[in-house]
Amino acid sequence: MAEQIKAVALISGGLDSMLAAKVVMQQGVYVEGINFYTGFCVEGHTHAIRAKDRAKPKRNNALWVAEQLGIKLHIIDVIDEYKDVLLNPKHGYGKHLNPCLDCKIFMVKKTLAWGFMEERGFDFIVTGEVIGQRPKSQRKETMPVIARESGADDRLLRPLCAKNLPPTLPEREGWVQREALFDFHGRNRKPQIELAQSFGFTDWAQPAGGCCFLTDEHYAQKLSDLWRTRGSRDYELDDIMLLKVGRHIRPAPHFKLIVGREEGENQYLEGYRKQFVALRPLSHKGPLCLIDGTPSAADIELAARVLARYSQGRSADHVTIVAEEPNGVARDLEVVPLPPMEIPTAWHV
Numbered sequence: 001m002a003e004q005i006k007a008v009a010l011i012s013g014g015l016d017s018m019l020a021a022k023v024v025m026q027q028g029v030y031v032e033g034i035n036f037y038t039g040f041c042v043e044g045h046t047h048a049i050r051a052k053d054r055a056k057p058k059r060n061n062a063l064w065v066a067e068q069l070g071i072k073l074h075i076i077d078v079i080d081e082y083k084d085v086l087l088n089p090k091h092g093y094g095k096h097l098n099p100c101l102d103c104k105i106f107m108v109k110k111t112l113a114w115g116f117m118e119e120r121g122f123d124f125i126v127t128g129e130v131i132g133q134r135p136k137s138q139r140k141e142t143m144p145v146i147a148r149e150s151g152a153d154d155r156l157l158r159p160l161c162a163k164n165l166p167p168t169l170p171e172r173e174g175w176v177q178r179e180a181l182f183d184f185h186g187r188n189r190k191p192q193i194e195l196a197q198s199f200g201f202t203d204w205a206q207p208a209g210g211c212c213f214l215t216d217e218h219y220a221q222k223l224s225d226l227w228r229t230r231g232s233r234d235y236e237l238d239d240i241m242l243l244k245v246g247r248h249i250r251p252a253p254h255f256k257l258i259v260g261r262e263e264g265e266n267q268y269l270e271g272y273r274k275q276f277v278a279l280r281p282l283s284h285k286g287p288l289c290l291i292d293g294t295p296s297a298a299d300i301e302l303a304a305r306v307l308a309r310y311s312q313g314r315s316a317d318h319v320t321i322v323a324e325e326p327n328g329v330a331r332d333l334e335v336v337p338l339p340p341m342e343i344p345t346a347w348h349v
């Protein structure tokens with residue numbers, strides 16, 4: 001009896017990785033999926049927090065893809081290890097703070113290291129990359145770089161653009177038929193959509209801009225601001241989660257305000273009030289505000305005036321704000337809301 005050929009597919013949760021896995025499954029290959037959680041993944045996170053997105057489906061797209069394909073999915077937390085990829089990318093950043101090429105090398109390398117290949121008898125790795133789809137990381141020249149630097153070499157198959165690349169081990173060994181692979185290239189999504197339809201898929205995730213927040217201009221600005229003002233390029237998980245939420249206002253390098261933009265965000269920020277000085281309007285309705293940094297009493301007063309401006313008391317003579325320290329000690333501040341012209345654009349991170 002012929003031995004069952006096994007492949008592990010990197011599943012981001014997007015359409016391309018779903019199709020790449022499906023293409024090799026169609027050829028009789030047994031596939032399991034692997035998904036890496038870096039902390040920057042989009043994955044419906046803001047949909048789960050923001051009230052305005054409440055109607056959108058909340059799902060982990062990688063798990064959903066695995067369910068559509070009928071495969072086992074391994075979700076691996078790489079939050080700590082990923083720091084080195086983001087902070088010291090050998091191949092640099094894309095348009096914003098996305099180290100896509102190093103990220104892909106890391107993920108393929110990590111798949112190898114996880115023990116799929118030798119220990120569990122898997123034969124090759126599948127990714128959904130398409131030549132020309134991303135200007136920095138998915139170019140014809142970068143494909144061999146990922147294969148080489150990850151250590152996967154020709155055990156790395158990209159079924160969606162394989163015909164544009166030299167034959168890999170699975171093709172040469174006849175584990176998959178090269179003729180049944182594809183030659184997609186460029187940013188046109190039509191071939192992928194037609195292929196998805198031919199497989200009977202009617203739904204797939206379409207994350208705007210990419211699979212993680214690092215491709216988002218505003219998020220990258222907030223992360224750069226965090227590094228600059230702390231004087232060190234480092235972060236903890238809480239830092240990068242809070243950058244996804246609220247209005248970030250920095251009146252001075254040593255402190256910034258994180259102001260909830262709506263009820264869902266206020267609720268989310270509540271979970272952090274024991275780690276920061278927290279402000280909330282008492283006399284009027286208004287958002288929760290956390291102060292990140294080392295604010296003085298005068299800074300807290302200024303923050304209260306800014307917060308009053310974002311409350312329903314913005315036109316009132318005075319607004320009462322309660323300021324609570326992380327240890328629970330609270331005091332009321334009676335403040336005059338700061339006029340909009342006294343909140344410079346430069347304060348908005």
Ligand code: SF4
Nearest residue numbers: 099100103210211212
């Ligand atoms: S968009 Fe983010 S997760 Fe995707 S390859 Fe680039 S850095 Fe990695």
